[in-house]
Amino acid sequence: MSEFAAVPAPPPRRAHVFRKVGRWLLFVLAFITPFFFLPITDDPVGINKFAAIAVLTAVAFICFLGCVLEERQFDYPKSLLAAVFGLFVIAEAISAWVSIAPDQSFWGGLSAPDSFASIIVYAFVFFLFFYFFREQDLAMVMTAAGAGFAVAVALMTFTDPLGGATAWGILAGSVVVALAAMKSGTLSKRHALYFFAATIAALGVLALVNDAPLWLVLAGFVMLVAALRFGPRAHFQYAFAVILVALFFALVSPHISGLTHRKDTPRPDFAASISAAKGTLLGGSVAFGTGPATYNLDFAAFKPTSVNMTDAWSASFGQGHDFAVTLLATGGIAAILLFLWLVILVVLPLFSIEHMDTTRAVGVSVSAFLAVSLFFYPGFFSGFIVLFILLGLLAAARSRGTFRFADWAGWRSVGMSLVMVACAAIVFAGTFFLGEKYAAAAIFRQAQAALAKNDSAAAFDKVKRAINLDPQDAYYRTASNILVNEAKLLATQNMPTASAEVPIVVANALQAAANAARQNPRDPANWGNLGAVYEAVMPVLSGADVSALQSYLHAASLDPVNPSWDVAIARTYIEAAGLLPASSTDQQKADWNTAESFLQKAIDLKDDYADPRVMLVGLYLNQGNIGEAIQKVQELKEQNPLDPGVAFELGYLYYQNGNLDAAQEEFQVAAILEPNYANAYYYLGVVHAAKGELDQARAQFELALRFSPGNQDIEQAIQNLQASGTAPETAATSTATSSASRGSAKPPVRK
Numbered sequence: 001m002s003e004f005a006a007v008p009a010p011p012p013r014r015a016h017v018f019r020k021v022g023r024w025l026l027f028v029l030a031f032i033t034p035f036f037f038l039p040i041t042d043d044p045v046g047i048n049k050f051a052a053i054a055v056l057t058a059v060a061f062i063c064f065l066g067c068v069l070e071e072r073q074f075d076y077p078k079s080l081l082a083a084v085f086g087l088f089v090i091a092e093a094i095s096a097w098v099s100i101a102p103d104q105s106f107w108g109g110l111s112a113p114d115s116f117a118s119i120i121v122y123a124f125v126f127f128l129f130f131y132f133f134r135e136q137d138l139a140m141v142m143t144a145a146g147a148g149f150a151v152a153v154a155l156m157t158f159t160d161p162l163g164g165a166t167a168w169g170i171l172a173g174s175v176v177v178a179l180a181a182m183k184s185g186t187l188s189k190r191h192a193l194y195f196f197a198a199t200i201a202a203l204g205v206l207a208l209v210n211d212a213p214l215w216l217v218l219a220g221f222v223m224l225v226a227a228l229r230f231g232p233r234a235h236f237q238y239a240f241a242v243i244l245v246a247l248f249f250a251l252v253s254p255h256i257s258g259l260t261h262r263k264d265t266p267r268p269d270f271a272a273s274i275s276a277a278k279g280t281l282l283g284g285s286v287a288f289g290t291g292p293a294t295y296n297l298d299f300a301a302f303k304p305t306s307v308n309m310t311d312a313w314s315a316s317f318g319q320g321h322d323f324a325v326t327l328l329a330t331g332g333i334a335a336i337l338l339f340l341w342l343v344i345l346v347v348l349p350l351f352s353i354e355h356m357d358t359t360r361a362v363g364v365s366v367s368a369f370l371a372v373s374l375f376f377y378p379g380f381f382s383g384f385i386v387l388f389i390l391l392g393l394l395a396a397a398r399s400r401g402t403f404r405f406a407d408w409a410g411w412r413s414v415g416m417s418l419v420m421v422a423c424a425a426i427v428f429a430g431t432f433f434l435g436e437k438y439a440a441a442a443i444f445r446q447a448q449a450a451l452a453k454n455d456s457a458a459a460f461d462k463v464k465r466a467i468n469l470d471p472q473d474a475y476y477r478t479a480s481n482i483l484v485n486e487a488k489l490l491a492t493q494n495m496p497t498a499s500a501e502v503p504i505v506v507a508n509a510l511q512a513a514a515n516a517a518r519q520n521p522r523d524p525a526n527w528g529n530l531g532a533v534y535e536a537v538m539p540v541l542s543g544a545d546v547s548a549l550q551s552y553l554h555a556a557s558l559d560p561v562n563p564s565w566d567v568a569i570a571r572t573y574i575e576a577a578g579l580l581p582a583s584s585t586d587q588q589k590a591d592w593n594t595a596e597s598f599l600q601k602a603i604d605l606k607d608d609y610a611d612p613r614v615m616l617v618g619l620y621l622n623q624g625n626i627g628e629a630i631q632k633v634q635e636l637k638e639q640n641p642l643d644p645g646v647a648f649e650l651g652y653l654y655y656q657n658g659n660l661d662a663a664q665e666e667f668q669v670a671a672i673l674e675p676n677y678a679n680a681y682y683y684l685g686v687v688h689a690a691k692g693e694l695d696q697a698r699a700q701f702e703l704a705l706r707f708s709p710g711n712q713d714i715e716q717a718i719q720n721l722q723a724s725g726t727a728p729e730t731a732a733t734s735t736a737t738s739s740a741s742r743g744s745a746k747p748p749v750r751k
Contacts, residue, residue: 460482
């Protein structure tokens with residue numbers, strides 16, 4: 001009877017529908033990954049792409065569960081790579097659980113490519129592409145992803161659907177590597193045309209990115225792929241041409257930087273990144289790090305005092321120099337070792353590429369390139385998605401295991417069904433929470449648009465709605481700033497109702513700022529914001545200066561080599577001294593001395609930081625010490641020799657000190673550096689008048705009036721000159737010193 005054994009029954013019709021829908025969802029996912037974006041949140045690319053991919057993945061997973069419930073079995077990848085990746089996900093789950101900022105680690109603001117939510121999406125993508133596809137589908141999925149990249153290139157002329165030069169360069173490099181693995185001589189004319197067009201487009205994108213290290217990495221990788229796949233035999237011409245082009249651009253890259261388009265998020269250098277990672281590990285987070293997506297907190301706490309990048313001391317970096325060093329800090333030893341093992345398993349098949357068919361060779365080459373790039377550049381969401389799509393497809397072509405429970409009876413069958421239903425419930429709940437956070441991000445974007453239109457009432461209403469959906473620290477900070485500005489506005493209104501509202505608004509502002517610090521207490525920005533709110537209400541709230549100082553000091557403890565906190569502390573002491581009664585001279589001097597010590601500390605941390613020198617000038621002027629003020633502005637001029645504001649301030653101080661020749665020289669420098677600088681011409685006129693050079697004084701006043709028409713100070717100076725031959729200064733003392741601080745200046749003549 002064995003020869004008449006029953007033919008296996010086809011899968012149930014509903015399972016067939018689930019499979020078809022799941023496959024199409026994943027095709028769409030592969031297609032939109034390179035280019036999808038929506039300008040309805042703060043991060044049009046990051047947040048919206050994550051939300052779209054996560055929703056597609058969730059629905060595809062529901063289709064998978066539908067297949068399992070109908071067929072009573074499912075396949076799983078039976079490979080070491082899948083096992084190591086599973087261990088990596090578990091290690092990151094533990095890291096997120098013990099994170100210093102759990103909400104930030106799990107969700108990453110819906111935009112961090114290394115958040116645990118993103119890692120879950122990568123795991124689902126890997127498994128679903130393995131489950132729904134087979135080896136013969138590899139070419140179709142890669143074609144869908146390639147078409148999506150082509151759409152992204154088409155959109156490149158007016159937008160950036162990838163989110164930075166790094167993403168563009170690495171994905172374009174992936175296209176070049178994919179073509180390097182093809183046997184071009186075996187292509188038809190039509191496919192050869194596609195081959196040529198894709199090469200030109202990818203190289204064009206790389207030329208626009210203009211990253212010399214990326215060109216070198218690409219040249220080396222293409223050389224490796226060509227050597228392993230073809231050796232010295234035929235089909236090497238393409239690789240040779242690409243290597244030649246890559247080396248050429250690597251050499252000339254610095255000379256064509258002005259002709260290329262390169263806009264990317266800055267990152268710290270490798271030494272600074274390693275220093276931050278080392279500090280994190282020595283700080284006690286050895287095994288599992290500080291948590292996914294917390295590198296900004298690690299860098300703030302452990303960055304070196306000398307960072308080789310402009311303004312890196314105050315910047316907030318989502319990742320370090322590259323993904324590997326970032327993971328060392330955020331995931332600890334467990335995650336980095338599993339990651340290294342995973343990369344080795346991804347790269348190893350490359351050494352057997354000579355015997356593979358073209359489709360698999362392309363998949364292996366691109367996945368290896370994407371994995372290796374993580375040691376040179378930060379990771380990005382689209383790149384990770386493409387990588388795990390390819391790994392899932394390659395796993396589908398290897399050993400598969402099958403877990404069958406069709407013949408289970410009784411409680412075992414019911415239990416398995418309940419597990420499937422629970423998985424579906426978890427996915428639905430996760431999608432619901434994602435929807436809440438996404439809606440909050442979209443509403444917050446509307447709040448920022450309202451703020452740009454100075455509609456604070458509408459902005460605050462929308463921020464409150466965003467907080468109700470997602471109590472995120474960034475939303476609380478924005479709410480506190482809106483309330484502070486509202487309190488300042490009410491304080492200027494001479495109305496009893498307005499005066500009565502001020503304490504209520506101030507209390508709400510402080511509560512919002514405190515909620516931000518409570519939501520993420522390891523972020524120095526939250527404590528700095530709380531300090532700024534207390535500082536803003538010092539004139540109306542007793543003891544606010546003490547609370548402001550405590551908040552700034554806490555921010556400084558979390559971000560110890562950022563001199564902006566020392567400047568904020570010094571500013572608070574100076575403002576507190578200004579609020580003291582006239583009889584409290586001893587306390588005023590003590591506050592000034594303390595402020596001076598913090599300003600000097602800020603200068604020691606960052607010698608070319610202008611703000612503390614500017615404040616020291618004002619502090620010395622308050623104390624009547626013009627000599628010290630002149631010395632500080634001279635130091636500032638050494639740091640900023642081309643800043644007209646610095647030259648003007650130095651000239652003004654020389655004038656105050658009676659040194660007319662030196663003052664005239666500095667005012668002339670200011671006028672040369674900024675030809676429409678009315679203040680400089682005005683004071684040149686004042687100096688010439690003081691010297692008795694009346695014709696020159698009049699000429700300078702007329703120049704000042706030309707650049708500030710209708711200015712009453714200048715017109716009065718001209719009248720005084722005509723009447724008595726003098727031009728007394730008519731304005732308050734200037735505090736302008738640099739273009740960076742001129743917004744708070746009180747120059748004698750407004751430009």
